[in-house]
């Protein structure tokens with residue numbers, strides 16, 4: 001039996017659909033191709049990738065909502081195809097923007113309803129609902145109907161609902177979509193708390209790179225249904241773009257010939273910034289050295305420069321654009 005919380009080996013998943021209105025043609029969409037990964041217990045594992053990369057499909061296979069086309073996947077040692085019932089009892093999920101709550105019921109009644117669905121003994125259902133409402137900061141609103149809740153409150157209630165069966169593995173697909181920065185931050189600290197206090201393994205997707213960088217122990221970058229990179233956020237960042245981003249702002253009078261000569265020599269790309277200035281942006285692990293070299297070796301006409309730590313988003317953009 002696998003000691004990993006989640007394991008996949010050469011996992012493929014296709015969708016069979018059709019195209020065209022008059023002459024309909026069969027279409028096979030390969031959503032996942034040869035996905036192999038192993039997530040140990042208690043890890044927060046991030047999945048990032050462009051729209052349509054296959055993240056939701058992977059979560060649907062792992063939560064037994066979709067069968068694999070070929071390859072293997074197991075959760076807590078149970079095979080997704082042959083042991084789906086065992087998996088469903090032990091995992092739970094939140095799909096961002098989902099309408100999976102009963103809006104006309106109160107927060108507490110929602111949780112007690114889902115406790116019944118998961119066959120939580122009646123004696124335990126009420127205290128567990130209270131405890132989860134406390135955890136997500138909704139105790140004092142527990143008797144109010146969900147339809148009056150803000151997006152952030154609903155998302156926190158979704159998270160509480162997903163913990164009702166004390167899952168060992170939690171799948172969160174864009175849980176913070178549409179939340180304001182304060183609500184998103186509250187949700188992030190809740191996710192960390194769930195892992196810390198319950199030892200839950202969490203597989204998370206989000207398009208917010210800052211969020212993924214903050215929360216994830218490791219991140220897989222999925223592009224066109226395959227894992228292209230897999231490492232810690234810091235390792236992904238520095239391998240792709242170095243530790244720093246330097247921006248050299250060119251003076252209005254900077255000589256075109258000198259600028260393009262320097263760009264060639266140092267392998268730099270000149271881009272226009274939002275305010276119309278010409279900027280040379282370069283990723284490097286030796287920012288001071290680079291600035292000194294560029295400034296001393298050519299009279300570029302530099303009006304200013306800035307150096308900042310590189311972020312996962314810098315690396316992500318390069319990985320996706322470079323494919």
Ligand SMILES: Nc1ncnc2c1ncn2[C@@H]1O[C@H](COP(=O)(O)OP(=O)(O)OP(=O)(O)O)[C@@H](O)[C@H]1O
Nearest residue numbers: 015017029031049050051052053054055056057058
């Ligand atoms: N029901 C379906 N029928 C046909 N094709 C589908 C279906 N669901 C998804 N796909 C296709 O499978 C591929 C992967 O989609 P998926 O939703 O898993 O991507 P994603 O990474 O979650 O995207 P997003 O970031 O936009 O949520 C895409 O090409 C998508 O069009």
